[in-house]
Amino acid sequence: MAGFAGIATEKLTDENYENWKECLKSYFIANDLWDVVNGVESEQNCKEWVRKNAMALHAIQISCKGDTMSKLRGNETANYWWNVLAKKTGIKSPIESAEIMQLEENKCSDLFKDVERGNWARTRTFLEESTDAIRQNITLLGEKVLHLAVISKQTKILENLLEYSTEEDLEVKNEMGYTAFTIAAIHGLKDMVEIMLRKKSNLVILKDGDGLIPIVRASFYSSREMVRYLYRKTPPYVLSPENPDRSGATLLNCLISDELYDVASHLLEKYPVLAFVEDLYRNRGIRLLARKRFGFPGGNRDSFWEQWLYSCE
Structure with a gap:
């Protein structure tokens, strides 16, 4: 994999998006990754798609500043990150700009940090002061606090959060079409999967945005032990x-x-x-x-x- 200098001349900021975009696009085309990033190449050949997606995703990650990517962690699709970054730093309509500004400036940013760091005391205080916080978007990908707990691999936080959640909260999908359960299945997080199944057993048949049940989505990502586990539960x-x-x-x-x-x-x-x-x-x-x-x-x-x-x- 080429180093950063071989991908873009400088890391992404709010001011250099157009130049950054063209550098990245040239890199993707040269390395046969553009169809994946552009969403043209499907997951039909899942092994090859996963490999290319991982390469493209890594290129995006290392060519962005840490603060730019902090709210995009956990998404598995280079195409989606590419589009989100276009909305976040590219030319935006006044409505889009207002929505992003509101999202970044509200108190959910504190909740994001507390969950990511595994600070249950502060997370609990926030939830008790804002009863609807469990259902608010806290990332640019439309992820809720349950999604973030899984993405951050905070098992204890997830377990505690379920006491504040309804069964319907576990059915909520991010903009990728994934529930927190699907994300846990993709990454082979068995402890988290078991915790959520105790709350809502039919999560194993809930389809994602592409119409795939969790065991099929997990198999796309070669999460072998999770596939074996979900096969017994499906x-x-x-x-x-x-x-x-x-x-x-x-x-x-x-x-x-x-x-x-x-x-x-x-x-x-x-x-x-x-x-x-x-x-x-x-x-x-x-x-x-x-x-x-x-x-x-x-x-x-x-x-x-x-x-x-x-x-x-």
Whole structure:
């Protein structure tokens, strides 16, 4: 990865946005990252997309000042950060400017710092003085205090916050379309996932902004142990081939791509027809399995796959 000097001539400020933007764009184009940043390249090829997204995200991070990025932590999409920074530092309408100024100057900035630092005493005082604070945006990405507790990996803060929250608060999504639960699932934060499930058990079937349930979103980010955990918690009917949202087929294909064969084989034993169902991106599990036939030497632990695949021919 190139150093900062190879990306932009100077770090982003409110005054140099246009020059900064053009430098970054040139860097992205030269390194085949522009389609990801511009939102053209989808997550269909999830492994390659995640790699490119991480590279682009790192380039954005190291070319911004710390104070610029402080309220953008936790977002996983370079495209979204790119657009938010355009709104935050680029040319804005009077309405946009007023909204950002109000957001940055209100008392929620103190709440942001207290949660991030794990200061429950100050967080509790704030919540008791402002009863609706649990539902206010405290980042430019529309994240609430529950999102921030997860992003900051403050498990105890999250546990305490749930005493001030309703079940509906756990369903609130940020501008990425993610609940606090989905963010925890993506990052493999099992303790936090368990805490939230005790409050609201059906979070495992709540879809994000792209229509993906948490186990499928976690599988996109190769959060392997979280996928295994959520598989035990997700009701089987949600993954059924009869479910029109194709969660089961999409999950199966991610499992095959990630070589999580223990979970994939269990899912296929339950719903064999899933291998022939198109997922959200028009892929079929049977095709992915066919490409992996070289990995099936006779007599080893993958013999189930070999027998199953050949029986379909």
